[in-house]
Amino acid sequence: MDDQPQTTQPDFLYTLATNGQFDRIARYLGSNDSLGVRLGAAGILAEFGDGVKQADNGEIKQQLISGVLEETDETVRARIVETLLYIHDEDIIETLVRKVASDTEPTPTDSPHPLVLVEWLGSDHPELRLLAVAGLGDVGTHTVVPKLASACTDDDYRVRARAIEECGRVGDHRCVDALIEALESYNEEIKMKAARSLAQIGGDAAIEALIDAAKTDNEELRRTVIESLGTLGSLDVLTILLNGIDDSDDGVQQAAAESIVELVYQAPFEESHTVRETVVEELQASTDSDTVPIFLALFEESDRRAIRRNTAWLLGRIANPHPRDETVETLIDALDAYDDTTAQIAATSLVRIGGIDLEERLEAAIDSYETSEDARQRAEFVHTQITDSEAEELLKQTVEYVRVTEPADYTAKKRDDA
16 A cells, blocks of 8 residues: 555545635546535535636536536535626526526436426525525416425525515416415524515405505615505505605605606506596695605606606696695706607696796796707796687686687677576
8 A cells, every 4th residue: 555645536626726726526427526626526616616706707607507406416506506696696596597497408407397497496405495585476377486485494595595586477366375484583684575576466354455665664675665565556555655744854755756756667457547547636735845845856866767757747737735835846957868759748838837936937948948848848848838728818817708709609699697
């Protein structure tokens, strides 16, 4: 026997790692080498995640992905997934799920897709359970939903969080109970994910749970819940959103304003008019002079066209009798908005607001060399609409105004009055 110490397989792999030869280590994955070598290679790559991340030029990533698809041992596969999650963002999960589902890729086990995902959901390795819930969310069949709901209580945070997100994406009401339970979690991130998923699913039970959650003392969770409520398009949430406008936290106030606007445009078509009129009536009934500035800030800061358009519409209806100077100025500026529809709605709102002071501001905008041609034309339109409306009202007040169809109608009216 040789008196010199024998180099063990792990020692050999560690030598490669300390020399930064991670590409060579990755080649042992999915190879015909012994399970011990593959386990060692996968473990070292997971241990030296920072070095692998720096050394990867795309080749190591591809070797790791191939290892996930071709490896026969679950522990090795799980360690490979662990490395991939570390050196790449969570998009790698989507990549792996697509490849597992693809008919052109090798099957990781003897089980076909999606049965392999069901098997992984029962794995002792959280990395494989994570792949499973992500893949099952794509499958989204009737039999999959209870498995996703059950995974919302997984011991591993990543699996639990992803299962909650997939429940929202699938949108099945059978997930609601599990998501309501997740709202009671000690983990604030889990609570917020559950709130978003409940809003995606909707329904009476989800709305009731979200309304209760909006009363929490946690400002971040309160803001997340308020943000989610507007997407439901239901007047059932209007009261809690109006309360959010009066919240002590600025972030909650802004979230409430945006959700109220979302409520307006997310409402079902057949209910749209009722929702709009109710929202306007409730906001007009508010005696808080700070309400309009919150919506003005939303209009100016949002980069979402739907939000800006509907906020411009709303401002035209709540500017009076509230202080309106800033509203008028904002809407005049919006006549030059990059989005033509927003500019047109701003013009309509200005016509609705009206007033002699507005005429003067419009004239100043029309005469300004800084005003673009499109904005000038819109300002002239608004000015004409306002002045014509005022002239018509003055005419009604100073002369007897009778709508006639034929000239003889006016003579007949005078004869009847005599």
